[in-house]
Amino acid sequence: MDKLKAILANNKLLAKIGITLLILFIFRILTWVPIPLLNVKQITSLIADNSFLAILDNFSGNALGRFSLMAMGISPYITASIVVQLLQMDIVPKLKEWSEQGEMGKRKLNKLTRILGLVLSFIQALVFIIGMDDHGSIFAVDIINYSFFYYIFMALIVAGGTAIAMWLADLITRYGVGNGGSMLIVAGIITSLPAMIRTLWTKYIETGGAGNIVLFIVIILLYVAILVAVTYLELAKRKVPIQYANRRPGQGPTDSNLPIKLNTAGVIPVIFASTILSIPLSIVGFFGSKSGSGVGYWFDQIFNYQKPFGFVIYMFLILVFSFFYSFLMLSPEQVSENLSKSNAYIPGVRPGGETENYISRLLFKITLLGTTYLMLLAALPILTAIVFKFTPQEAQVITLGGTSLLIVVGVALETANQILTEATEQEYEGIF
Template sequence: MKKLIQTLKNIWSIEELRSKIVYTLLLLLVYRVGSHIVLPGVDPNGLEQLNSKAKEGILGIFDSFAGGAFSSASIFALGIMPYISASIFMQLMSILVPQLQKMQKEGESGRKKINQWTRYLTVIVTIFQASAYVTYLKSPEIAGAAIIPSFTSFFWLSTTIVLTAGTLFVMWLGERITDKGLGNGTSLIIMIGILARFPASVAAEFTAKSGSAGGGLLKFTIEIAILIAIVMGLIILVQGVRKIAINYAKQIVGNRQFGGARQFLPIKVNSAGVMPIIFAQAIMFLPTLLTGFNATKGIAATLSDHGNIWYMVVYSILVIGFTFLYTALIFNPKQIADNLKQNNGFIPGVQPGQPTADYIGQIMDRITLPGAVFLAIVGILPGIAKNLGVSSGFSTFFGGTSLLIMVGVILDTLQQIETHLLMRQYDGLMKGGKIQGRQTVSSSAI
């Protein structure tokens, strides 16, 4: 405890770090305040049906990432998700399109062009999603009665403009946090939205378990202990790496010697990050669009029930498959082998060139399989927790996208804090070892 207090004092004594933390907290506060401002023309007292419907299926994921703004018809109802969608699309295109690959290698100028295109794409995606959200709100069974009659004639135009401006403002907040604050702004905005539901979910679970039929406080304590164990396992998954020894040939220039040192090439157990879970969830929600056909109602109902055994099996297979697919897209052993060869680096006992690429690819395949299986288990844990009696709201924190994002973002932020401490020769946050964040690709495209 004494060491923790001293570490907090060290953090607060660094002026640059203190200003970054305060700046980040203020911008996050602005975002949370805006998430409670209802859209013009909407009566907040008539949103009961929207609050219940918007917590189911894929809408529940959107509402989770938006911190409840989606279900409360807020000006930030779309949150940062249009920007995330545009970023994921541009990231995949940068891998698949040679022209964008070349632009990425141009350095800062190329990245600025890609970022500018991402912003333009964000505006287009936001306009489409805002239009769909307005149609959703105007349906009588959702929130049609909550729309004030005097706003009905121009509700579509005004709401689309407000939602688009709100998303662009949230995107600007994320960029400001990244530039002048602490951590990745976009990731922190998503994490703060997810964490906003945590206290209420814990309180609801505590109330339910405290009742006569809830199982008592012992069961609640066991649930908290299991949640802590899952978080510890996720930390191992996020930080787990396989180090490959790399030797560099000695070079003598004049009277000075360069190279000759041994370094390590770290290969992450989970290089794909949260992307396989996001892709798998998107695929699993597609059958729900076919609920209007009698022949597909049973399939849609099965694949929309997180606690169904068939849902878990199909979902796990999709997560494992997308993990291998996305890892193959972002990880290029051939390019790594060429870079090592150009810098006079080699793996002991392995010939440079194609044999090195084959060796790195073989190791990558071996460590990706257990990482993919563990990621699939994390994805189905909320359904398992729900079947074991955990309330639906609290069960979402036992795994899945929400918990994986929270653990990864917190580790990234702690890594930056530790860097500031070590630069000024203070002790780090951990007594032994070093906090490792996620890979850049996974961090930027949650």
């Protein structure tokens, strides 16, 4: 209650929250702005038949299904930022050099990320439009002998929408609360929740008997239980004790700790795994048949994580990326070096190589537990769809667990921490 009072008493913080809500409202309005000349009903029908595109549609808040100005939204920029982050790790020396140049290098990396995001948005939109039109005309009017220029024109409009989304995200980051890109994604995910409730209501209440009403309640309670469990596990961390040598009383605390989160890698391994599987699947879904024994059929069996073999590959990729990104985010070598520079050490562990090995072993064990949790969470929508016998169309809407829930919880916790921190800062300013 005291924290709520502190927030309400902070006019600057309330203004930031108001700005954030206003920008999110504008973003939601833009998701309803249609692109001219396109048959929205035809596109919606085609997306419903493609499981991967249906998932992307949920992330975009149904903007992809309407193929509005925000059809691709902020997703290409998020993908670009992850790629640029990875390329900084000695893969591209120039990018690593920029990452060590301070504020100037950061501006260069941001510019590169934005350009790459726009390029990805254009390419994705172009492939999407050509693929959709290959399955039947998606144009709302009859255009005689239309050329490839029309595809380019539509893709440029979508890329322009991504540019607007990046600008809105930047405004939230600068003048609002939370990370702008994450907030836009969460806004899209949350708007898909009413559709999930509506689908469950239709399935179990309107067309079902008493037993189905019980199932409806069970699924809602299960969703809440998963939400609570994910929140708890996202907050879970192991605190490694640290002591400072030669620090006298009055110069700061002589002991501290190094927190290592259970899920150090966050949601990125799941995003990477699903992206890798989705690229060949979405292309084949556009240009090839998934029936029979052709290339499309085998691609669907291998890359569709709702199929047994694809599910195994999906879990394996999450495992690999979890370890890779955890050690990327928390480099034992870098941590050991930073501790030595700060005249700090872990009790019972010698500085240098022994500290690096100790952190590596500890991070490996924690990541193993975190990866198990992440794999289970990613598998939950698939497993629950089997248990409750959802149809493919229902499974695309009803997602118990999965990437979307992890993103919402992670962003909510991060934003709440920022709000509480800013509210507390004003209290201290009042004292001094």
